Amino acid sequence: EPEVTQTPSHQVTQMGQEVILRCVPISNHLYFYWYRQILGQKVEFLVSFYNNEISEKSEIFDDQFSVERPDGSNFTLKIRSTKLEDSAMYFCASCGTGVDTQYFGPGTRLTVL
Amino acid sequence: AQSVTQLGSHVSVSEGALVLLRCNYSSSVPPYLFWYVQYPNQGLQLLLKYTTGATLVKGINGFEAEFKKSETSFHLTKPSAHMSDAAEYFCAVIQGGGAAVNKLTFGGGTRVLVKP
Numbered sequence: 001e002p003e004v005t006q007t008p009s010h011q012v013t014q015m016g017q018e019v020i021l022r023c024v025p026i027s028n029h030l031y032f033y034w035y036r037q038i039l040g041q042k043v044e045f046l047v048s049f050y051n052n053e054i055s056e057k058s059e060i061f062d063d064q065f066s067v068e069r070p071d072g073s074n075f076t077l078k079i080r081s082t083k084l085e086d087s088a089m090y091f092c093a094s095c096g097t098g099v100d101t102q103y104f105g106p107g108t109r110l111t112v113l
Numbered sequence: 114a115q116s117v118t119q120l121g122s123h124v125s126v127s128e129g130a131l132v133l134l135r136c137n138y139s140s141s142v143p144p145y146l147f148w149y150v151q152y153p154n155q156g157l158q159l160l161l162k163y164t165t166g167a168t169l170v171k172g173i174n175g176f177e178a179e180f181k182k183s184e185t186s187f188h189l190t191k192p193s194a195h196m197s198d199a200a201e202y203f204c205a206v207i208q209g210g211g212a213a214v215n216k217l218t219f220g221g222g223t224r225v226l227v228k229p
Contacts, residue, residue, distance in 0.1 A: 093157075
């Protein structure tokens with residue numbers, strides 16, 4: 001069964017460093033998302049991406065964040081200068097249509113020291 | 114703006130007992146509703162969803178949920194809990210109304226503990 005994959009599973013970085021989180025969505029899906037879950041809190045929407053552009057972003061998704069689909073298969077989230085409060089589990093999701101089921105990857109745990 | 118409220122951040126049930134997880138939503142247009150489950154150290158897995166049609170929806174692992182528009186609820190039930198049901202459960206909503214691309218808005222989650 002097709003699945004969404006994410007790498008790395010755990011990333012530790014120093015405050016101020018850049019990180020890139022990688023996702024491989026399900027191959028025939030067209031809509032891509034990033035969510036995050038700070039420990040003990042609810043899952044929050046960050047950004048949605050369709051037709052090679054951002055379709056919606058949350059207040060959390062400021063200028064430090066960017067997304068890219070560089071090669072038609074990978075979908076990346078970049079944080080330019082990480083802060084302590086960026087420590088969270090980051091989930092990638094994809095779906096075939098905008099209102100269909102979103103399939104989630106296993107997540108990347110980001111720890112900022 | 115839509116929102117989701119899950120009553121009870123933790124629920125403890127005995128093996129074999131009924132599991133009932135409550136979810137209420139607010140949405141300005143008819144929503145699409147989802148329940149996801151998260152096992153320890155894993156991602157989110159879809160349990161079931163409601164989009165249109167029959168208001169009682171059945172999902173995986175014996176779970177079902179009923180959409181009640183008048184009560185703006187989408188409670189999740191399972192008649193008989195199993196030890197493997199221990200996990201965190203999230204109710205989520207997508208705003209319907211024909212929008213092309215929609216984000217999921219999640220409730221706070223309910224952690225289920227199953228006692229032998």
